Amino acid sequence: xxxxxxxxxxxxxxxxxxxxxxxxxxxxxxxxxxxxxxxxxxxxxxxxxxxxxxxxxxxxxxxxxxxxxxxxxxxxxxxxxxxxxxxxxxxxxxxxxxxxxxxxxxxxxxxxxxxxxxxxxxxxxxxxxxxxxxxxxxxxxxxxxxxxxxxxxxxxxxxxxxxxxxxxxxxxxxxxxxxxxxxxxxxxxxxxxxxxxxxxxxxxxxxxxxxxxxxxxxxxxxxxxxxxxxxxxxxxxxxxxxxxxxxxxxxxxxxxxxxxxxxxxxxxxxxxxxxxxxxxxxxxxxxxxxxxxxxxxxxxxxx
Ligand code: SIN
Numbered sequence: 001x002x003x004x005x006x007x008x009x010x011x012x013x014x015x016x017x018x019x020x021x022x023x024x025x026x027x028x029x030x031x032x033x034x035x036x037x038x039x040x041x042x043x044x045x046x047x048x049x050x051x052x053x054x055x056x057x058x059x060x061x062x063x064x065x066x067x068x069x070x071x072x073x074x075x076x077x078x079x080x081x082x083x084x085x086x087x088x089x090x091x092x093x094x095x096x097x098x099x100x101x102x103x104x105x106x107x108x109x110x111x112x113x114x115x116x117x118x119x120x121x122x123x124x125x126x127x128x129x130x131x132x133x134x135x136x137x138x139x140x141x142x143x144x145x146x147x148x149x150x151x152x153x154x155x156x157x158x159x160x161x162x163x164x165x166x167x168x169x170x171x172x173x174x175x176x177x178x179x180x181x182x183x184x185x186x187x188x189x190x191x192x193x194x195x196x197x198x199x200x201x202x203x204x205x206x207x208x209x210x211x212x213x214x215x216x217x218x219x220x221x222x223x224x225x226x227x228x229x230x231x232x233x234x235x236x237x238x239x240x241x242x243x244x245x246x247x248x249x250x251x252x253x254x255x256x257x258x259x260x261x262x263x264x265x266x267x268x269x270x271x272x273x274x275x276x277x278x279x280x281x282x283x284x285x286x287x288x289x290x291x292x293x294x295x296x297x298x299x300x301x302x303x
Pocket of ligand 1: 022046069070071072073074126128129130131132191192213
């Protein structure tokens with residue numbers, strides 16, 4: 001058994017595997033399947049200042065080697081999260097990353113301030129949701145706005161602050177540099193790529209929101225490339241995500257420079273995917289006589 005522990009922004013994870021925000025809710029459904037303590041961490045569903053019903057259905061569409069979603073940040077709001085979900089999650093002996101979002105900088109600041117007064121371990125600031133009209137990706141595709149929202153949240157919390165980046169920016173590397181300068185302790189990437197599916201019999205988009213975020217294996221090589229580029233452009237740690245479905249995918253993303261990985265769409269296909277991926281990482285390390293996972297972080301050597 002290799003040492004699978006990793007550290008991100010001073011926080012120790014027992015292994016690098018974290019269900020991504022939006023695919024794991026607040027863990028209620030999954031704790032019936034396996035102990036959540038097996039996970040390195042949990043990124044909770046994006047939580048906003050007020051409850052949000054999300055976008056009208058249909059808001060999920062199958063796509064080749066992946067899926068589109070336009071959930072629209074459905075969530076019960078920060079007060080309900082803190083009162084009803086966080087106490088349960090904090091008992092699970094795993095790192096809790098509270099994913100937060102908002103339509104305005106003020107909303108994100110208010111949510112972060114409330115979380116700062118809790119025992120949550122880390123805050124993941126989502127500046128990259130492609131499915132909402134205000135806020136969301138609008139913050140994450142320009143360096144100025146990405147830096148402004150990061151700095152504003154930074155001022156109100158001493159929790160380790162991860163900023164979740166959009167692949168829909170012209171240069172995700174420039175955005176990463178901007179949020180690092182504004183006080184981010186880590187970045188996570190990539191959120192979904194904006195996509196569209198059309199039902200050719202009705203000539204209408206499949207999603208009621210017309211467009212949505214593409215995730216799944218189809219985006220994996222794009223995510224690996226961006227993780228590689230960002231991890232070489234900033235000094236803060238990178239959490240990689242985007243189409244990770246196996247232990248060898250996780251190893252590949254960590255060789256590209258990720259200190260930990262989030263697992264998203266794969267969980268919809270196999271709810272046990274995070275547990276399987278942890279086992280597969282260990283098997284690969286054992287087969288290669290590597291005793292410490294940290295040895296492979298950023299180990300890719302370009303031709
Ligand atoms: C959503 O709720 O629309 C997904 C969140 C995201 O892509 O950031």
